Amino acid sequence: MRMLLLLCALAFGCNLQAETITLTNGEWSPYLGEKLPHHGVASRIIEEAFAIEGIQVKWTFYPWARALRTAENGKSSGSAVWRRSPEREQSFFISDPVVDTSYYLFHRKDRPLDWQQISDLRDKRIGGAIDYNYGPAFQQAEKNGQVHMQRLSNEEQAIRMLLAGRLDALPMDKVVAFDLLRSKFSSAERHQLSFHPLPLNSDSLHLLLSRKVAGNEALLQRFNLGLQKLRDSGRVSKYLLEVQQPVSLVP
Structure with a gap:
């Protein structure tokens, strides 16, 4: 009985310590959005890439300037999704491309x-x-x-x-x-x-993780691994095809 109670306590303790990461987000349908399915396709890719590495994402939604500032100041772990720039490289660890934009x-x-x-x-x-x-x-x-x-x-x-x-x-x-x-x-x-x-x-958009948050460099490496596994599975291409539906415009 004592052994059973110990195992239950250990299992409960592990659940309490499950890894989570808090990221800021904004409104840019169909890539990002608080009320979109999966919070948008870019959010879905990020969530599932982290999930492959055993990390759960918690999103907070803000206007864009506040979303970036909150992450830059280390009040959240990071933000999705942004262009790479020399200025951002000073404040953030920058992921492999999540989605492309033209x-x-x-x-x-x-x-x-x-x-x-x-x-x-x-x-x-x-x-x-x-x-x-x-x-x-x-x-x-x-x-x-x-x-x-x-x-x-x-x-x-x-x-x-x-x-x-x-x-x-x-x-x-x-x-x-x-x-x-x-x-x-x-x-x-x-x-x-x-x-x-x-x-x-034409450019690529990336997950940004704040340099002010301890452990973020290692988290970014794990995210990139999860992202590559997600791409290799074919799911990234599948998710993107679901939102790339043209309307009847003739260029």
Whole structure:
């Protein structure tokens, strides 16, 4: 009987000490979102990669700037998902790529857009979301005043301004754009839009783990191992295919 009680106590103690990690997150459907199934496909990939290594993820959702700041200050272990940059490398351990992103310039079909380099956009009215990063070349051109961007509170508002003729172009991740157009806009509205086939920027997005949290460097190595195992299983490709459903736009 004493042995049985000891084994139960040990088992209960192990459950209490199960590994967990707290990560910040934001709203960017279908990749991330508090109310999405699995909190979005990027969140699902991260959760399952950690689960392979015996780690449970606890998500907290914030506006993007706060999500990054909370992780950077070590008030959470990390944040998902972000571009790699020299500034972030100083504050975070950065994972292998979780998902890839490609931004295209959306426009109205009756207002064709032709561009090959950033300077071709000098006289265009371009919309974008507050705090969104559209790649180094575009960000630098915006900073230098070579392109003029109206930063808006969200991408739905920007699409409505594009439809109303108040913007000439809107850079968006194509998967995100199709998801938003499918969920928030009518078929008639969708058929008014197209996108230029030249990507404005293509990049990878990563899990960031704060350098201020002890043990995070080792946790990142375990995450990368779990992520590779998840890719090898074919599940990452399967999950991404589930959200990469185009709508009827003709570039």
